[in-house]
Every structure is written in structure tokens, then in C-alpha cells.
Amino acid sequence: MLPFSVLYPKSYEGSPRESAQAPDFFPDLNLDQFVDTLAAGKAEYSLESLFYAYPRDLDTIIYRHAVFQDLEDPKLFATVKSFERRMRSVREHLVQANKRHYALQKERWFLEAAELYCDGVADFSESMNGLDIKSDGLRDLRKYLGEYVSSEAFEGLRGDAKGIRTDLSKLHYCVLINGNTFTVREYEGEIDYSAVVEDTFGRFKQGEVNNFLIKTSDSPDMNHIEAKILDFVSLLFPEVFARLAGFCATNAGFMDATIADFDREIQFYVAYLEHIRTIERAGLGFCYPSIAVKDKEIFAKASFDLGLAYKLALNGKAAVTNDFHMADPERIFVVSGPNQGGKTTFARAFGQLHYLAGIGCPVPGTDARLFLCDRLFTHFEKEEDIRNLRGKLHDDLVRIRDILSRSTSDSIIIMNEIFNSTTLGDAVFLAKNVLSRVIRLDALCLCVTFLDELASLDAKTVSMVSTVLPDNPAQRTFKIVRRPADGLAYALSLVEKHRLTYKCLLERIPS
Numbered sequence: 200m201l202p203f204s205v206l207y208p209k210s211y212e213g214s215p216r217e218s219a220q221a222p223d224f225f226p227d228l229n230l231d232q233f234v235d236t237l238a239a240g241k242a243e244y245s246l247e248s249l250f251y252a253y254p255r256d257l258d259t260i261i262y263r264h265a266v267f268q269d270l271e272d273p274k275l276f277a278t279v280k281s282f283e284r285r286m287r288s289v290r291e292h293l294v295q296a297n298k299r300h301y302a303l304q305k306e307r308w309f310l311e312a313a314e315l316y317c318d319g320v321a322d323f324s325e326s327m328n329g330l331d332i333k334s335d336g337l338r339d340l341r342k343y344l345g346e347y348v349s350s351e352a353f354e355g356l357r358g359d360a361k362g363i364r365t366d367l368s369k370l371h372y373c374v375l376i377n378g379n380t381f382t383v384r385e386y387e388g389e390i391d392y393s394a395v396v397e398d399t400f401g402r403f404k405q406g407e408v409n410n411f412l413i414k415t416s417d418s419p420d421m422n423h424i425e426a427k428i429l430d431f432v433s434l435l436f437p438e439v440f441a442r443l444a445g446f447c448a449t450n451a452g453f454m455d456a457t458i459a460d461f462d463r464e465i466q467f468y469v470a471y472l473e474h475i476r477t478i479e480r481a482g483l484g485f486c487y488p489s490i491a492v493k494d495k496e497i498f499a500k501a502s503f504d505l506g507l508a509y510k511l512a513l514n515g516k517a518a519v520t521n522d523f524h525m526a527d528p529e530r531i532f533v534v535s536g537p538n539q540g541g542k543t544t545f546a547r548a549f550g551q552l553h554y555l556a557g558i559g560c561p562v563p564g565t566d567a568r569l570f571l572c573d574r575l576f577t578h579f580e581k582e583e584d585i586r587n588l589r590g591k592l593h594d595d596l597v598r599i600r601d602i603l604s605r606s607t608s609d610s611i612i613i614m615n616e617i618f619n620s621t622t623l624g625d626a627v628f629l630a631k632n633v634l635s636r637v638i639r640l641d642a643l644c645l646c647v648t649f650l651d652e653l654a655s656l657d658a659k660t661v662s663m664v665s666t667v668l669p670d671n672p673a674q675r676t677f678k679i680v681r682r683p684a685d686g687l688a689y690a691l692s693l694v695e696k697h698r699l700t701y702k703c704l705l706e707r708i709p710s
Contacts, residue, residue: 202457203339205464208262211254218251225251227577227613228550229506236509237470243290244466253557255573257490263468263559264487265334270468275337278326279465285319286462289454295419301426303433303440306447307367310360313446313453317357320458324348340461347455356453359446366439372432381424383431471560474509478563481512483520488556488567495570495643498524502564504548505555519677520564521545529661531634531644533654535684536665541677542647543579543615545665549645550575550613570643573609576602580616591620599633608641615647627652634660651684 203209207216225231238246254260270276292312299305324344332338347353371386421429433440475485483503491497501520508518519541523532532549534542548563555562556569578598595618606612617633618626627650637644638659646653654662662684668674 202343203336205266205336205340205461206249206259206263206467207254208258208335211256211259213254213256213259214252216252216254217248218253219248221247221251222253222554222575224550224554224575224577224613227579227615228547228554229504230551230554233505233509233551237474241466241470243287244463246466246470249464249467250558253554254559255557255571257492257571260490260557260559260571262334262336264561266336267468267472267559267561268487269332269334269337270472272330275330275332276469276472278323278330279469281326282319282323283462283466283469285315285323289316289319299420301421301429303429303443304421304426306443309447310363310367310443313356313450314360314364316454317353317360320344320353320455321348321357343457347458353455356450359450363439363443363446367443370432370436370439372435374428381428383428383435385435475561478505478508478512481508481515481517483508483512483517483563484565485561486564486566488552488562488564488569490556491568491570494527495530496526497568497570497643498522499552499562499564499567499569502548502552502562502567504544505551505563506547507544508563521548521679523549523663523679523681525643525661528659530641530659531637531646531657532661532663533634533656533684534645534647534663534665534679535649535651535654536679537667537675540665540667540675541679542665544677545663545679546613546615546645546647550577550611553611570611572611572643573607574605574611576606576610576612578602578612578614578617580619592618595620596629603633603636603640606637606640606642610640610642612637612642612644613646614644617646617648619649623650626650631656654684 204211204216221231221234225234234247234250237250238244270279289312292308292315296305296308296312299308324341324347327337327341327344332341373384373386373389375382375384479485484501488499500522502522503518503520511518521541525532534545536542552562552564552567553569553572554575556567557571562569578595581594599614599617602612614633618629621629630646630648630650630653634644634646634653634656638657654660661681663679663681664684666676666678666680668676
């Protein structure tokens with residue numbers, strides 16, 4: 200087991216630290232798109248599996264908050280980014296070494312990778328020593344780096360790499376070309392005639408002249424002639440090349456596992472912070488939420504949907520923010536209001552907040568207290584699947600039954616426009632039965648619905664409504680406020696929008 204993890208405290212003994220599969224609710228909450236955006240350009244880290252894992256551990260959340268807060272220091276963040284770039288260069292050199300066809304060229308790429316690694320780790324350790332670090336994760340890293348770079352193994356690796364490279368740089372040889380043949384021999388102090396020629400003719404240079412130099416290939420691959428020359432050079436200096444071969448064979452796995460693991464894990468933080476900075480530049484905020492474990496009093500101020508906010512921020516615009524709060528005995532938000540009023544976006548934001556809080560990330564908003572759920576379930580509208588031979592209502596009932604059978608009092612359930620494929624009476628009957636079951640479970644729930652009757656079902660339900668402009672009921676504000684449902688106002692706005700009021704009808708009907 201590695202000495203430490205920058206993602207998990209030493210006390211963590213929970214579920215697997217990575218997950219190959221995204222949680223079922225990711226597509227409904229657009230978290231799949233969010234994680235794909237984070238991982239773009241960082242394929243070598245396989246970041247997705249780090250964001251899929253849900254530890255459900257308060258100590259882990261606190262541990263990660265501390266690392267995030269440390270990385271808000273621009274100097275520390277720049278230091279970590281510099282280390283990231285150098286480690287990427289190391290990996291690129293190793294990839295190039297594996298791609299090369301000729302053994303001696305492979306060994307030279309490998310040697311340079313090892314030297315880049317040693318210099319990068321040593322410089323990173325030195326830089327970390329001069330920074331004010333408060334998190335346990337990064338303090339453990341700093342301690343480990345200090346011990347590692349002063350170890351005999353590391354000093355030996357670094358010394359050998361630099362020594363061999365220095366010896367290689369001192370090798371001088373001559374290539375004598377005669378027609379279609381060439382000879383390689385040791386350098387015997389011959390004059391560099393290219394420098395003499397350039398110096399002699401340099402005095403005649405007048406302004407810009409045609410360039411008759413032949414452009415050589417930028418490809419890292421050697422051709423067969425270059426490879427043969429290198430083979431002959433290795434025969435001239437067998438001792439140096441034997442040391443190079445021995446170095447590569449002995450240090451095939453030179454990269455320390457703990458440092459390699461840190462290089463990957465720290466990207467969980469770096470990718471997230473880089474992403475949210477785009478949103479912050481548009482004027483929106485993020486906060487470190489307090490976490491409710493036993494009670495279910497929750498709230499969020501100025502929260503928003505991450506996906507929508509990011510798209511708008513790329514164009515310099517800010518998303519509309521919303522607040523919510525819930526206190527005992529309340530458990531269910533019933534969100535109603537006009538179509539296209541932001542209800543589904545609000546539901547997604549509610550789910551995103553709780554998942555991000557559960558994996559220890561800063562969440563959208565200026566302040567928040569969120570519940571640490573055991574599982575999060577979503578029921579959003581899906582297209583009918585002809586393969587299961589079920590109608591839409593039947594499919595809705597099967598899916599909701601599955602959710603309710605797996606939910607506990609510590610679960611969060613998000614339902615969006617349930618039973619809108621059946622008659623109004625049946626929809627009310629079914630929805631009331633589903634919410635009654637949720638109430639008995641004592642689970643937290645958010646239900647987006649067109650059924651106003653659900654908003655006052657029980658003392659545990661809280662009515663929230665998407666609003667319109669008072670002077671123009673057809674125009675949405677995308678603000679979701681806590682107030683009793685009033686479907687009539689929105690029906691009126693639709694009637695006015697389509698010019699179906701009594702007054703409009705009289706104007707349209709000839710007298």
C-alpha cells in the first residue's frame with residue numbers, strides 16, 4: 200500500500216477508491232458531460248474513474264476541502280502545474296523510447312526521461328519546502344518528497360543519469376564519406392571546416408540572400424544510415440554505451456509509485472479548479488459546504504447548474520442563481536410552474552450540489568449546507584425502449600418501483616415530470632402514492648411536476664415555483680422561489696401568449 204494518498208486520508212477504509220462505471224444518475228444530472236469536460240486533454244490520467252467514486256465519508260470530504268483550499272494559493276498551484284508539465288514531458292519521452300526502432304536510440308530517449316524525472320522531482324521538492332501548506336495531504340507529500348530525494352536510491356539514479364549523459368556529450372568522432380561508402384573513426388583534432396568556411400565568406404554577406412541550406416527531417420526517427428553510424432560509434436566507445444545499456448536495464452521502472460500516483464490524483468483538484476475558474480470569471484461563486492450527516496436541514500445560496508453556467512461563461516455570461524432551504528420536518532421540494540421556466544435545471548443543480556459535496560469538491564453557490572446521502576436516485580423522462588415491450592407509463596412505474604425499493608432514509612430522490620403520459624386523475628393518484636412512500640421513507644426528495652396538488656400533500660412537502668415577470672407573465676425569470684403553487688397564473692400567461700383571452704377572441708371574431 201502506498202504511504203499516502205492526496206485524495207483519501209489514512210483512516211479511510213471504505214469502498215473502492217475508483218470506479219470504472221459512471222453512476223446511473225450521471226446522464227440525468229449532466230454530470231457525464233461535466234466530467235468529460237474536466238478530463239478533456241488529460242486522457243493519460245483516467246480522471247473519470249476518480250470522479251465516479253463516491254466515498255460517503257465525512258473525513259474524506261474534510262481532507263479534500265483542505266487540499267482544495269491550499270491549491271487556491273497561486274504560488275502552490277503554479278508549482279503543481281509546473282510539476283505536471285515536467286511529468287508529462289517524462290511520459291512523452293518514455294512513449295518516444297517505446298516507439299523507436301533502433302535500440303541505441305531507445306536507450307537515449309529513456310536516459311533523458313530519467314534525467315527529466317529526477318530534475319523535476321528534486322525541483323518540486325525544493326519548491327514545496329518554501330510554501331505555506333496546511334492540508335494533511337500536501338504536507339505528507341512534502342515530507343515524502345524530502346525523504347525520497349535525499350535517499351540513496353534517488354541520488355544514485357540521478358547521479359548515474361547525469362554522468363552517462365555528460366560522458367555521451369563528450370564523445371567526438373568523424374564520418375568520412377567516399378562516394379556511396381562511409382567510415383566512422385575517432386576524432387583526431389581536425390579543424391571544423393564548416394566554421395572556417397562560414398567565417399571566410401561571412402565578410403561578403405550583403406543583406407538578405409537566398410538560403411540554399413537543405414531542410415532536414417523533424418522526425419525523431421533515424422534512418423538506416425544514421426543508425427549504422429551510431430552502431431559504429433558505439434563500437435568506438437564501448438564502455439560508455441555499455442553503461443547506458445546497463446542503466447536502462449537496471450532502472451526500467453525508475454518512476455516512484457507514490458509520486459506517479461500523486462501526479463495523477465492531484466489532477467482531480469487541478470482539473471476541477473481550472474474548470475470552475477472559467478465560471479468564476481463570469482461572476483458566479485463557489486463555496487465549501489458544511490455537511491449534514493444526521494439531521495436533514497439543508498440550504499444553498501446563489502446556486503446554479505454547472506453545465507449551463509460553463510456554457511454561458513464561455514460567452515462571458517452568467518447563469519441565473521437560485522436559493523433553497525429545508526428544515527425539519529420538511530423533506531420534499533415540489534417544484535411547479537410554467538414550462539421552460541428553469542425547473543429541470545433547478546433539479547439538476549440540486550443533484551449536482553449533493554454529489555459534488557459528497558466527493559469533497561467546492562459547490563456552486565456562495566454558502567451551502569448539504570446532506571451526505573448514501574445513494575442518489577433520479578427519474579427523468581426517457582424515450583420509450585421498444586426492446587422491453589413496455590409502454591411509457593408502465594416503464595415509469597417499473598423505474599420508480601426500483602428506486603423506492605433501493606432507497607433508504609439517507610437517500611436523495613430527484614423526479615422530473617413523472618406520469619405526464621397518463622390522464623390528470625391517474626397522474627395525481629399515482630404521484631401522491633409515490634410521494635407518500637417517500638414520506639414514509641423519510642428520504643430527501645425533489646419532485647418537478649405540473650400537478651399543483653402535490654405541493655400541499657403533507658407537512659413534509661415544500662412548494663417551490665418557477666416565476667415569471669409580474670408585468671409580462673409570458674416571460675420567464677428562471678428564478679425558483681418558495682411559495683404556494685398557483686397554476687392558474689401560468690395558464691393565463693399561456694392563454695395570453697397565444698391570444699386566446701376573451702378580449703383577444705372578441706378582437707379576432709368579426710362583429
